[in-house]
Amino acid sequence: MARPPLPDEQRDILNPSALQARLREVPGVAATAPLVGGQVMLGFSGAWEPVTLNGVVPTRQARMVQFAQNFQSGTVDDLERNPHGIVLGTILAERLRVGVGDRVVARALDGTPVSLRVVALYRSMVYDVDSGTAWANLARTQAVLGLGGAVNAVQVRTVDFNRADEVAAVIERAVGLDAESWMEANQNTLGLLTMFGAIMYVVTAFTMTVAGFGIAGNLVMTVSEKTFDIGVLKAMGMPAARISAVFLVLAFLMMSIGLGIGLTASYFLVEAIGRIPTAIRPQPGMLVISETLPVLRSWSMYAVSAVFALVVSVAAGLSPALRAARLEPLGIIRNAAG
């Protein structure tokens, strides 16, 4: 899904339906919806808050992004049915001390005040959205912002979420308007998340490497301990490759047992961590709001660990295994006898 650009530069789209018809022709586009966005002051009994007011067609918006699921104490239909309705982010509502049913005043800079009735609250768990965004019907928002029949953005949902940037580039060429993908819109946040994700991966990879060193140390010792056995096996005609295989299998077995213990323990740990309450109030600068520590419960997590562990075990076993293969059977047996 391509997120709408922030409506800072008001190059209004005067004929949104024609533009949407053209956008739906673009390959990779699944759906479109018009958006009127602007900054307004929202007032309720003496308290005023600056708010990003989004004018949408509620039922079409529900097809663009996760919209309906975020509604609380009201539904998308309530907004659609009530032309004067407005939906507020939960933190915003708390700040203004507004509840469903209250009438609030929306006022654009130098605009006339427009009265709206709160029909639902919106909770996305993204701090900036829940503390500074409101939704109203398209026509009403156009009136608040003094836009007439124009909109200032068209939202596009792409077929493939991860290829939004490519589709955005195609759209820019096709219609000559600025198109911003969700990756571009959130690149600062994504950059930081990627960076810290990478750091975490490096740290955990190091842990696994340390475990690999443990295996390697152990195998080196086993090889020197079993020198005599190796000599006998070789004298009996066992090829070097199979001697190596014995020690690689040993490394593999060690890691498999460790892996089993580790995966079981981590399953329970993830469940336990996921139950720890965050004990942090929502506050500016926060990315997402969560009541418990957020954990990802996905099989791919375990799979990545398992694959990495097995790779490490083979790498750790390689050097001792090759050394075992190089041992000279005659020398060993002669020495042992003497």
Next chain:
Amino acid sequence: MSPRFAFFVAGRYLRTRVRSTVPILLGVGVGVFVMTVMQSMMFGFQGQALEILLTVTPSIVVKGRERGVEQDEGRVYAAREGTLVHQTRLKPVEAEKGIRNYRVLEERLRGIPGIEAVASVVQGRALLRYGTRERGVSLFGVAARDYDRVIEFNSKVIGSVEDLVRRRDGIILGFLLAEELGLAAGSRVRLAGAEGRALDLRVVALFQSGFTVLDRTAAFVNLPAGQTLLGYPGAATGMAVKVSRHDQAPLLARRVEWATGLESQSWQEANSNIFAALRQQNTTTFATVWMTILVAGFGIANGLVTAVLEKRRDIGILRAMGLTARGISAVFVIEGALIGLAGTGIGLFLASWAIDVMARTPLPGRGGLSTASTFVMLRTPLVFLSAAGVALLVSLVASLFPALRAARYDPVEIIRTAK
């Protein structure tokens, strides 16, 4: 047995098993490396953010009664199954408009021992327009010179707060906000506050504190302009207080409440949330980092267990030669400690190099607590010493079990059954 002999034997054992000891040693090194670098990074970022926060937020904030919330007790929002439930519906009344006698109050607060400076503030939210771009801002109406005595205002301003004093229609904006809007000192902006009140103002300077939230949302105007915009004619919404001893802020906040009857909040109380967030972040990261060292400890234990098995005959002979059980233990504990020590040395060396590299590495985008452009690394001895301490402790504990096992061997049994 002399400790020198135990060292001698331990050293000999290590030399005969260099090949198998090297991986274990590297394991300890990597563990120490990871822990040192992570500590340096976490504490670096957090320390910087807190330091900035301390310089740009007042030690105590005295809050005036807000308008329209007098009967607020009747309106209850309850978190019930994750939803906000609106329980009662009382119409809030327009209450008293802020602190009217703020000048008198300022003098009264200045008289309290321990309070260094006081500044009245009118604070609220407003809408800022530059050209066709609009943003919501946190508006602070202040007497710039007074405010500079409370927080390090002037030193965080690119330009001078005197510019704000000189121009009644001046405004100082956070530099990230200015960057987003594409404006600079000299630009004209329009602000709208409560009830459609609007003013045209000129940007006289930019504010760069390094604290992301402030630099992205803060706007400072003169007190009268703030009063006009936010609808508090002749009144303040609160007062900012600086205390001479920071740790006394919570105590003095109670003192101020008692003296003025107004709700007051110390720096510590105001930021308890950030502290909680940082604590949680530290816990999760350190749990991960400790694992690495723990795994390295397993490596040491593993190596020593094998060594003890391998040296069964030697142990028997040493015991027969008169070495005590404790002496045998000492040999293996020393061996573990030597591995730990050498690994720690390698780890610390690598870490100090990596910390230097990271301190020069640019961060992608600004979005953390502070607006740092590179990694912020803490380079105090404590960062290195604590990692070294943990590693040595773990290696000692790891060698304890094999060492005790070696001590329990019966020399007579060993020598009799030896081939």
